[in-house]
Amino acid sequence: MLETLETMMREFELKLSAETSRAEVLNIKSHYVGKKGPLADVLKGLKDATPEERTTIGARSNEMKTIMIAAIEAKLTELELAEINEKLDKQWTDITDRDAIRDRGMTKAGFHPVTTIQREIEDVFISMGFEILDGPHIEDEFHNFDALNIPDSHPARDMQDTFWFADMKHLLRTQTSTIQVRGMESHTPPFKFVGPGKVFRCEETDASHEIAFHQFEGMMVGENISVANLIYFMKTLLSEIFKRETNVRLRPGFFPFVEPGFELDIECQICGGKGCQVCKHTGWVELLPCGMVHPNVLKAGGIDTTKYNGFAFGLGLDRLVMMRYGIDDIRLLHSGDLRFAEQFAEF
Numbered sequence: 001m002l003e004t005l006e007t008m009m010r011e012f013e014l015k016l017s018a019e020t021s022r023a024e025v026l027n028i029k030s031h032y033v034g035k036k037g038p039l040a041d042v043l044k045g046l047k048d049a050t051p052e053e054r055t056t057i058g059a060r061s062n063e064m065k066t067i068m069i070a071a072i073e074a075k076l077t078e079l080e081l082a083e084i085n086e087k088l089d090k091q092w093t094d095i096t097d098r099d100a101i102r103d104r105g106m107t108k109a110g111f112h113p114v115t116t117i118q119r120e121i122e123d124v125f126i127s128m129g130f131e132i133l134d135g136p137h138i139e140d141e142f143h144n145f146d147a148l149n150i151p152d153s154h155p156a157r158d159m160q161d162t163f164w165f166a167d168m169k170h171l172l173r174t175q176t177s178t179i180q181v182r183g184m185e186s187h188t189p190p191f192k193f194v195g196p197g198k199v200f201r202c203e204e205t206d207a208s209h210e211i212a213f214h215q216f217e218g219m220m221v222g223e224n225i226s227v228a229n230l231i232y233f234m235k236t237l238l239s240e241i242f243k244r245e246t247n248v249r250l251r252p253g254f255f256p257f258v259e260p261g262f263e264l265d266i267e268c269q270i271c272g273g274k275g276c277q278v279c280k281h282t283g284w285v286e287l288l289p290c291g292m293v294h295p296n297v298l299k300a301g302g303i304d305t306t307k308y309n310g311f312a313f314g315l316g317l318d319r320l321v322m323m324r325y326g327i328d329d330i331r332l333l334h335s336g337d338l339r340f341a342e343q344f345a346e347f
C-alpha cells in the first residue's frame with residue numbers, strides 16, 4: 001500500500017510539473033485529492049490493514065495530501081504570474097517612443113496639461129537646488145492637521161471639507177502641506193524641497209471647484225530665512241512659468257501653519273492687469289498662499305526653533321493650467337474626455 005502511495009506521488013509530481021494550463025492543474029487537484037481519487041481509495045482500503053499499517057499509511061497519506069495541496073497552490077500562483085508577465089510583455093508600450101505608438105495604431109499622445117505644468121515647475125525648483133518629495137494620498141490626522149497646527153477643536157478643520165475613512169482616523173489628504181510634515185521628519189535643516197500632488201475635498205463641484213485637484217507645496221528651512229527670500233523664490237518661479245517678469249503683490253492671509261501668512265496675487269495674465277472677467281476687474285488673480293512657517297509646525301517636525309525658521313507655500317496647479325490654456329471649467333481636467341485630452345497631443 002505504501003508502495004502504491006509513493007508511486008502515485010511520483011506520478012502526481014510528474015504530471016503537475018509538465019502542466020501549463022491552470023484549468024488542467026485544477027483537474028489534477030480534483031483527481032488526486034478529491035473524494036474519488038487514488039488517495040481516498042488508499043484511505044478506504046485502510047479498514048482491512050493491520051493497526052501498524054494504519055498508523056504509518058494514515059500518517060503518510062495525510063502528509064502527502066498536504067504536500068499535494070501546497071504544490072498545486074504554488075503551481076497555480078506560478079502560472080498566474082507567468083500569464084500576467086506575458087500580458088505585460090505584449091501590452092507594454094513606451095509612451096514616449098513615437099514609433100512604438102504609431103506601430104500600435106495610436107496616432108495621438110501627449111501629457112496631460114497638469115503634468116506638463118507640474119514638470120516645468122519641478123525643473124525650475126530643481127535648478128534652484130530644491131529636492132522633489134512625494135507623499136501618500138491616504139493620510140492620518142497627524143500629518144494632515146495636528147502637525148500643521150490645526151488641533152482637533154480648531155475651526156480651520158472645517159475650512160477644508162474632508163473625505164474621512166470609516167475609522168475616522170484616516171483621510172484623503174486635503175492639502176499637500178502633509179508633505180511638509182513628512183519632509184521635516186526625514187530631513188535635518190537646512191533643507192529646501194517641493195512636493196507636488198493630488199489633493200481631495202468633499203465639496204460640491206462647479207466650474208472652479210473639483211473634488212480632486214492639484215497642489216504644489218514648497219518648504220525652505222534654515223537660519224535667518226526672511227520674507228524677502230520667500231518673495232525672491234516666488235517671483236523667480238512665476239517669471240519662469242509665464243516667461244516674463246510678473247508683477248506680484250502680497251496680502252495678509254490666514255493659514256494656521258504660517259505666521260505671518262500671505263496671499264500672493266499675480267497680475268492677471270489674461271488682461272495684463274487692466275481688468276477683465278477673469279480677474280473680476282481688479283487686475284489681480286489670487287494664486288499662491290504662502291508664509292513664514294509657524295513655530296508650532298517646526299516643533300512638531302522636530303526642528304529647533306531657536307536656531308531655524310523657514311517659509312512655505314502651496315501653489316494651486318489647476319488654476320495655473322486654466323490660465324495658461326484658457327480653460328474655463330476645472331471639471332474638464334478630470335473628465336477623461338478624449339476631445340479635451342486630444343487638444344494637448346504633442347505627437
Ligand code: DAH
Pocket residue numbers: 174175176177217218255257258261289290291312313314315
Ligand atoms: N495648504 C493650504 C491650502 O490647501 C495652502 C497653503 C497655504 C500652503 C499656505 C502653504 C502655506 O504651504 O504656507 O489651502
